[in-house]
Amino acid sequence: MAVIEAPSPARRLVATPVAGPLAALVLACVFFGVNSDQFLTGPNFSLIIQQVMVVGTLAIGQTLIILTAGIDLACGAIMAFGGIVMTKLAVDNGLPPLLAVAAGLAVCAAFGLVNGLLVTRISLPPFIVTLGMLNVAFALTHIYSNEQTVVGLPGLLTFLGQTFQVGQTNVTYGSLLTILLFLLFAYLLGSTAWGRHVYALGNSPEVARLTGIRTRRLTVGVYTLAGFVYGIAALLLVSRTGVGDPQAGQTDNLDSITAVVLGGTSLFGGRGLVIGTLVGALIVGVFRNGLQLMGVPSIYQTLITGILVILAVAVDQLSRRRNR
Template sequence: VTLGMLNVAFALTHIYSEEQTVSNLPGPLTALGETFPLGRTDITYGSLVTIALFLLFAYALSSTGWGRHVYALGNSAEAARLNGIRTSRLTVGVYTVAGLLYGVAALLLISRTGVGDPQAGQTDNLDSITAVVLGGTSLFGGRGSVLGTFIGVLIVGVFRNGLQLMGVASIYQTLITGVLVILAVTVDQISRKKAR
């Protein structure tokens, strides 16, 4: 369903935009891309929003009942249900929060580039999965942390930036990122088998 919806949204974006990049966006859409000085560095407001979201969800997942329920649901939905957690309601809630965060991420991307590009972000889902897995989150559920994900994001960002500075073509960057995901998932699978 997720992959199907990805294709539907991707196609609708191209149909609606007529495959044209939209420029001259209104100020509120690009406001988070504006900067303010901090010492000798210019910081974007979008960076502050991103850090605030990391801190908020680090707290929510580690220090609230909701966060413990999310981990329990990820580890075993049936065990969570048997322990009295309303798993269907929690699942809808998690997907709703995720959808909201995807919207914020899209707004941050538009703010950074200053245009609405229907081709933008095609490989960002792969980068996201890579960052999460490199940060120690298990794709099989029940294990991970926001701090680990933050470190994974930094690794992927530095890695991608390094490849761009070296002049590596974007298709090879995607290839290398895909190999990283496979290696990270393999390590995760091996560590889970050893833990049993």
């Protein structure tokens, strides 16, 4: 009787959607390390993580939604509104900072809840729902803020922007929180029944329903949880900038989708890893940082990012065709 050998850890790693993005990240680091003496330093890597922590956190929520075969174009606008709610309640209304943060998180979660209900109860396409909600959140941000930046924030709202030392490198508490969030959601998606249900929903909603999964409730829960994560991103943004900015987040929706796609998550749902999203966010951060250190104009950074996204989607499409 033939004995079937289990694949080695190395082979399992190569077979995961993260393998390609991880290889691209390593090659990019090697390339920029050779071309810039400043790139392979602790302070520069800390700077890269700080630069991607807000979009990376947004991309966690985006990953959850894309795994269900949806998409969220409103995440950046929801984050901006959550940030304005937190800062105005704390500064202009004198609400205790902890309650102000809780209110901002709740508002962002409420946006996610409404998105989920519109997608499930009225059967509207996620693209249309979130496109409309983008405009709603954007308008509410500017109405509520009166087009004014909120300054003079209490210490609790800027705490995550403070740093601690690891060797000779300053690391922000916000960067640490972002990494912990990625680890948490990697566990939830990879080691819980809820995570398996999310993947099943993305692969085939009808099959998932027939196996007993309450697909509508699960979808609403995913959108609500994603909204809550956008609220955490809002707090990270406020802590990093030190202000409540009504102009924030206008391109972060596309940046979050970019991170998800570059991380190997399929836009068709049901395939991908949240750790891949972290790798995707780091790829964007590494390319922008490395090209900047090399003196490449920012417009070319955008050009290269766009090319990378097209390549990532093309690879995913070819992979799906091969597996049919």
